[in-house]
Amino acid sequence: MGNESGTWIMYGVDWNDPECIHTVQEAIDYINDIGFLPLFKNDIPGFSLEERTVPEYWWCGDPEVDPWEWREIIARSGEIAYGKFFEKKAGFISKKWLPFFVNLRRDGYDFDALWDDEKASRRQKKIMDLFESEDELYSNEVKARAGFGKDGEKGFDGTVTDLQMKTYLCVRDFRQRKNKKGEFYGWPIAVYAKPEAIWGYEHVTSRYNEKTEDSGKAIADHIKDIYPVATDSQIKRILTGAGPSGGRKKSNRKPKEWLVPANPKYYDIVHAFDDAEEIDWKQGAGIIKDDIVYMYVGAPVSAIMYKCSVTETDIPYDFENENLKITALMKIKLLKRYDPKQFTFEKLKDVYSIYAVRGPRGIPGKLSDALSQEIAR
Numbered sequence: 559m560g561n562e563s564g565t566w567i568m569y570g571v572d573w574n575d576p577e578c579i580h581t582v583q584e585a586i587d588y589i590n591d592i593g594f595l596p597l598f599k600n601d602i603p604g605f606s607l608e609e610r611t612v613p614e615y616w617w618c619g620d621p622e623v624d625p626w627e628w629r630e631i632i633a634r635s636g637e638i639a640y641g642k643f644f645e646k647k648a649g650f651i652s653k654k655w656l657p658f659f660v661n662l663r664r665d666g667y668d669f670d671a672l673w674d675d676e677k678a679s680r681r682q683k684k685i686m687d688l689f690e691s692e693d694e695l696y697s698n699e700v701k702a703r704a705g706f707g708k709d710g711e712k713g714f715d716g717t718v719t720d721l722q723m724k725t726y727l728c729v730r731d732f733r734q735r736k737n738k739k740g741e742f743y744g745w746p747i748a749v750y751a752k753p754e755a756i757w758g759y760e761h762v763t764s765r766y767n768e769k770t771e772d773s774g775k776a777i778a779d780h781i782k783d784i785y786p787v788a789t790d791s792q793i794k795r796i797l798t799g800a801g802p803s804g805g806r807k808k809s810n811r812k813p814k815e816w817l818v819p820a821n822p823k824y825y826d827i828v829h830a831f832d833d834a835e836e837i838d839w840k841q842g843a844g845i846i847k848d849d850i851v852y853m854y855v856g857a858p859v860s861a862i863m864y865k866c867s868v869t870e871t872d873i874p875y876d877f878e879n880e881n882l883k884i885t886a887l888m889k890i891k892l893l894k895r896y897d898p899k900q901f902t903f904e905k906l907k908d909v910y911s912i913y914a915v916r917g918p919r920g921i922p923g924k925l926s927d928a929l930s931q932e933i934a935r
Contacts, residue, residue, distance in 0.1 A: 580623070582631050585607060586638060589637065596650075597647070600796060602792050641729050646723060666844055668763070668918060671844040671918070685700055685704045685718065685727075690751050694749050695749075718750070764885075767843070778790075778832055779792050791804050800905045812874075813850065816845055816849060816918050817918070819917065820853065827855060838889055840888075845918060847868055848867065848868060850865065859898050865929065
């Protein structure tokens with residue numbers, strides 16, 4: 559979409575053009591085939607949904623042919639991620655290619671680790687805290703509950719856009735709001751969610767153990783294969799917005815503490831520590847040698863049970879099934895055991911405001927103090 563002499567111009571193709579996308583299913587199939595696609599025209603010729611659809615049908619309101627309506631259908635389909643992913647503008651990323659973008663854009667950081675390393679803003683933290691206890695939220699709910707508004711925080715739209723660019727949030731759906739009587743009203747508005755809430759933590763972060771530059775190269779090479787006219791500078795702007803991160807820069811920091819989940823369905827950590835004081839564990843994103851990890855054992859235990867020291871990281875490993883993918887291991891050494899009744903999930907939630915332990919995350923100072931003072935079992 560361009561602006562010529564003050565008039566907005568839509569670029570596209572005729573209905574009978576071989577490259578024309580006619581239906582939302584054709585759009586879904588095309589995005590899954592090429593991997594990712596901006597909504598509107600950009601610097602790379604042909605690299606947008608706009609340029610492969612009929613201009614006259616945009617905003618006609620007919621979901622059979624209106625690409626603007628399709629974006630809502632695609633967002634709620636659960637097949638493809640939709641959000642402001644390309645130069646702070648809207649676009650689509652397939653489930654297959656999402657982990658590459660997540661690793662590149664997040665630089666291997668879960669949001670908790672990003673905040674702990676002082677790389678996230680307070681406004682971003684206020685928004686992301688809401689999604690610790692909610693799988694999805696209407697945009698107006700996010701704005702109100704995070705304290706944005708006339709007499710509160712400023713820059714809501716920019717903050718949410720930045721979180722989408724970093725792939726911490728995406729648009730899950732577009733829905734009408736409800737009034738106090740439970741009646742729907744107004745235009746549909748965005749419903750936000752963490753990608754992990756839609757496709758699972760293991761899939762979304764499955765490229766964390768790969769160098770960020772390798773993920774970026776895979777994406778860039780893929781674009782060059784599909785759109786050979788694209789220049790390096792065009793690809794850089796489209797993929798990163800602010801240029802490449804240059805890889806992780808966390809290795810020189812001081813040791814830190816983490817809360818790490820252990821699912822008994824996949825690995826019996828209790829018996830493992832009964833047999834040995836040091837075991838191999840899946841490499842956690844951002845975790846380095848000499849860090850401290852507190853192992854949270856999932857249901858039916860649902861409690862922190864072990865304090866461990868990380869003695870080695872980045873051990874090559876290759877395992878994958880329908881539930882789990884591991885590309886590297888770390889070694890953790892047992893330092894302390896806790897009674898399962900000491901730090902239960904209910905206590906973590908009620909006392910320390912931890913509503914979920916889906917992946918490695920930082921430890922709040924209050925919890926760190928309590929864990930250090932607690933007498934070992």
